[in-house]
Every structure is written in C-alpha cells, then in structure tokens.
Amino acid sequence: MRSIKVFHGTTEIAGQMGILSSALINKGHYSLGYNTFHSYLDYKDNLVNLDHETLKGTYEEILDSFDLFHFHYATTLCHDYSDLPELTRRNKKMIMHHWGNDVRFHDQARKNNPYVYTxxxxxxxxxxxxLMKITPYIREAIVQDYEVYEYVKDYYEKVHVLPIAIDLKHFQPNYPSATKEKPLILHAPTNPDFKGTYFIEKSIEKLKEEYSFEYKRIEKMSHEEVINIYKDADIIIDQVLCGSYGLLSVESMALGKPVLTFIRPDLVSTFPSKIPIVNSNPDNLFQQVKKLLDNPVQRKELGMKGRQYVDKFHANDVVVNQLIDIYLNL
Known part of the structure; x- marks a missing residue:
C-alpha cells in the first residue's frame, strides 16, 4: 500500500491529532497536525501550533502537500469553510472527526440524559x-462513540465509530495498593460544569465524615504534569454528567486506576466489551465511591481490568489500523 500524506486540523482535542499522526507515521505514512486551539494542556507532539493568520499564509502550501484532510471538531482550514470546494476541485480525500461539544444538540442530549450539561x-x-456547510463536500465522519454518533448520523452518508487513541508507551500502570491506609481520590476537570465537579465535591464532603482519605482537584496544569500526579491516585473520578467516557478515563485506566464515570444505560451495550468503569451519576456517586473505599482489593482488580481494556481497544497501534481502513475506503 502506498504511503498517504495526511493533514490533521485545525483543533487539537485531547491530544488526538498528535497521537493519531504518531501512529500513522509508525505505519509508514506522513501525518501532521495544524492546531489553532491553544490551551494550558499544551499538546506538542506531531503538531504545528499556529494562529489563524499564519495558517492563512500557508494555505496554498498545505493544499499542495497533503493527499488526505482529516478535519476535527467541525473546523477546516477556513472559518467559513471556503476551502472545501477547492479541496473537492483538487480531488482531495476528506473526513470530519466530531468530538462531542461541537455537535451536541442541546434538546437531543437531554432526551436520553437527565444529567447532561451542554x-x-x-x-x-x-x-x-x-453541518449544512460541511456535508455537501465531506460525506463521511468519525466519532468516538455512539453518544456523539446520534447527533451527526443524519447529516453524513457514513459515520464511523473509532475509539479514542492513546500511546501506551507513556503510561506505565501503577495499580492501587490494597494496603494503603489513606487512599488518594483525584478529579481533574477541564471544565467543572461539564464534568459535574459540584456533585463530585458534594459527595466527597459527605464521605469525609465517615472515611479517612485525601482528595485532590487538579486544574490548569499541562497534560504532562497531570499524568505524573495521576500515578499516585487510588481512585479517579472523571465525568458524571455527559453519559460517556473521554480521554481522562482512558488514561486513568491505562495507569491501572479504578475510574468513576457516567455511561448512559442505553449506551452501555454499544461499547466493544464490558467496560471496567464504575458507572456513576450524581444520584449514586456517593454510594459508588463508598464501595471502593470499603474495598481496596476491588480497587486493584478494577485497575488491572481497566489496563487490559485499554490495551485491547484504545492502544494507538490498534486504533490506527481501523483508521487506515476508513481512509482507504473513503
């Protein structure tokens, strides 16, 4: 199979442009992300971090240099999507990767989820x-799960479900010790309203009346710093409102940690296998954390199952094979 030159852009979400590019390079392709969205998470791998003006200046060069354009988060090279007719004219392959907040229709999200924050x-x-500007030119899309799938399925000819990818060489599992006196509970909200931080901390306060543990809320740190802190955690609470799991849950499982996240009941069966996540929403979170505090052996077992799950479904060398199949059939 001939080597493909893949452009990723223009919004880096959860390090995915960099991780997928790295996996594509390992398979003998050329891939690079152009990112105009800058945050304290400070993603750098396989990325050109630039502003819209600089991107405009390299527009012609980008059009000439790549065969396939993998766009992310409903963004393309131009704010008004005026690049899409030109890319079509040049017979460039294109696909759009939607990540959630870019397409989460408010009323539709609430229909199956009483907790959701949009x-x-x-x-x-x-x-x-x-979507109406994108889809006349881009006929296929990628989403990470069936929570996002529902919002875009009627707009595209085909929507592929591709799991979040993670580069496991950066994640050595450190399973919780079954003998630790004072467990550490971590929560790292990029957006507290979206993650349900208010409900999480309400449960934590109530649990402190009965249990001895340490709680840390991590914010405004680079991705690298955060991963170093996760390593010591015994329990990680991610997001309890959205109805599906994101990158933090995947990274936590990769580190061998038990994870609490809300998975919508109607979506549980759509994942490739039984997810070793403790399914937690604002109504049952207190009880779910309590069970884990009472059972250190279970914390370790869940950590081990989580790592196995990630190895099987989220490792970038597994995900990239599915991605290349999608590319080849565009």
Missing part, C-alpha cells in the same frame, strides 16, 4: 448551519 456547545441552529 453549556459548552454552540446553539442548535449554529451546529446545524455548520
């Missing part, structure tokens, strides 16, 4: 308008 998503009409 304050990070644009108004419904803006989401619809963007």
């Amino acid at each position: 304050g990070d998503s644009p108004p419904n009409e803006v989401i619809h308008e963007r």
